[in-house]
Amino acid sequence: MTRTVEDEHAYDVVVIGAGPVGENVVDRVRAGGLTAAIVEGELIGGECSYWACMPSKALLRPAIARSDARKVAGLRESVYGPLDAMEVLAHRDEVVGHWKDDGQVDWLDSIGVRAYRGHGRLHGPRRVEVAGPEGERHVLTARHAVAVCTGTRPLLPELPGLPAAHPWTSREATSSDRVPERLVVVGGGVVGVEMATAWQALGSKVTLLVRGGGLLPRMEPFLGEHVAAALTTRGVDVRTGVAVSAVVRDGGTGPVTVVLEGGDHVEGDEVLFATGRKPRTEDIGLETVGLTPGSWLDVDDTLRVTGSDWLYAVGDVNHRALMTHQGKYQARIAGAAIAARARGDASLDTGRWGAHAATADHAAVTQVVFSDPEAAAVGLTLAEAERAGHRVRAVDLDMRSVAGAGLYAQGYRGHARMVVDLDREVVLGAAFVGPGIGELLHSATIAVTGEVPIARLWHAVPAYPTLSEAWLRLLEAYRG
Template structure:
């Protein structure tokens, strides 16, 4: 068997799949090494199952928000049907369909745990315990993703605490759920399980949810969670946890002296790179580290043009769609170098992943939904920009009032006054996640606001908020 390829990829998540496909399309050969399921975290334990769990509650709320429709709605969500629908999307972890797609695209799939074994070499330990070594003529690309971080709390390791994987794959609704954390995973999972009937308590170390978001978004999410019956305890940390061997109930003690009894505990305190056993030490890099890269996704802490990293592991924009974006640009850069050309630094070249630093859109499917792109007002000011922030209540837009009775939403633009362009945008409200791409185009394209003024939104749509924002700005 010839185990030499132009490119060897470790990790068959969204980034790894897209990169290998682009490499083959460029006329090169590629092998992808995967120890778990082809499709990665997103397909089975993150984006796809979480949205499958969240959508039924949002759909039910949407129907109930319109007079004439709400009268036709009776009863609550059917948890069994919701979980069954989720399982259809995740195929219960069966990756045969995605593995077949890889092979059909002309990509070699190697099952097993891959580790670097020196320059341009990858050692694969197969499930049967065998060893297979792959060589790369052009490049090795690391796309191992991340895993849930675990807080150092006595007893947590012994209670079978959930991470995002268990939270999105659970087979039954816990009667009582304690969530440790206040970020995106914590808020989305609290929303999903509360919608399905769990009594959810959030333990948030900080004084607000969603650190790094605009305060208006964090406040709307907190209000929405409270409306779903979620108890949010700010400024509180867990200090100890124990599971009763007889009742199976878990007691979580906190630093304010409380003792919370629940059925499951979800840890949602961040992510860490899956690089502890990636063989980084074989090429002089520290095990367990993040992998900083340049705009072609080449690992900058190593000499040469042969090692790349795409997706969450490079810590630039830990989002599935940005992993795919990085994969496309990285593949283009590898192909350029393979052809003997040096990718130039032109900002709009296909091998230059600059947008992940300035326009990484993020959608959060809480109730209400929130979405953002670019910089928050605080981040823009911290960067030294002369900015002006403009805000508008989406409730006052005619299209929003028609969309839902009692529609509640907020819009905020951050405008760089020196260039007269939008550098950041945040939306909250029903279907806010569907509004954000327009803002993404404005931020990436650096479209002058005087020109955006002539992009007239259709009436009566929620998008008419753009007109109101520019009127508030003074146009």
């Protein structure tokens, strides 16, 4: 039975979307002394908490731990059996709170933020209307700012037969309660690579179809090459330079046939399309404020929408850096900027690396791919630096030259690169691939964001024998 209730409330800030980004926006504006409300049509905690970052890493961690253990003398013989898939899936369920958001709701209550359940839409400047799950209607007005933090959803290609085939997207891939005997993965980006890694380790026979020439195309090429070689060694059928032309699944429940251009085909029990993302802005009332529904939202470095003095777009929805940690970083910047403007501060610190400028979105985006081996990068690739007009030099290192690598894993394979601005002698970017390599990334991030001179990095002494000694070897190679 529905109930018709309508009420109106005013807050300093109204946030649409209660994922990690929206949660961080309200946290920061509350810390700045403002009142705030947040609107969510699904689970509070958002995509990352229930269908992306957290469940995917819960699936991947056992696979990577087992792989690392198999490279350690005296331990490998104990871990050659299969993973207990049902135990892994049960642990995944615990990590996501069995898809219940009580804890997240309690946290919002603890910081004094009102959460509204339902679909939120803009209805003119500084006004948000919420259609609740039982027919109730709330009208929220914002004295200072509305922040759109609605994120993205999977982008599926228009292919014959695809809708009727009921393909997996990232959501189904991270929440499935069974291991498919055969899984076809379409897409060689982060989602495709991580899910191929996880489900192969859990027992699926995986075929990975990549339209381009390699995996992880937005990163340094050698990262994708290492990951592809490792996947192939583990039995994944990695095919690059192939395009899907149709998908066939009789009755929508049986085996699926993925038809390739040229007439070849691949069969599986499930097919995952990891072929990109699109913004969740198609039905949030953008047209009521002169913006195009379904579009990415262009913003300045304070995350304020271009042409507006009250509307902010934070996280994936602005298409600057589609990663949870970058969105949370943007949320901290946006929250500080909103609070400063609400106080009437005469000027904001919007210069490079200023308190109110999301500079890292341009200069120091960080990413770890939890494949086996891990791939990690921060800042500019060599090609990006050259396109930007920098005079640069790439310094490369085979990680086998680092003593700690051999101790970490027998037969360790990995590679590192730093990209140096030759005019300023600072690091513009760094990339790593190898077991355990993700833990090297933050030191690289500090070097890039701090613009630490190479001469000073020479005095940052890595502990022996750790993987971080890669920094010493890279600096030695640079100095000659």
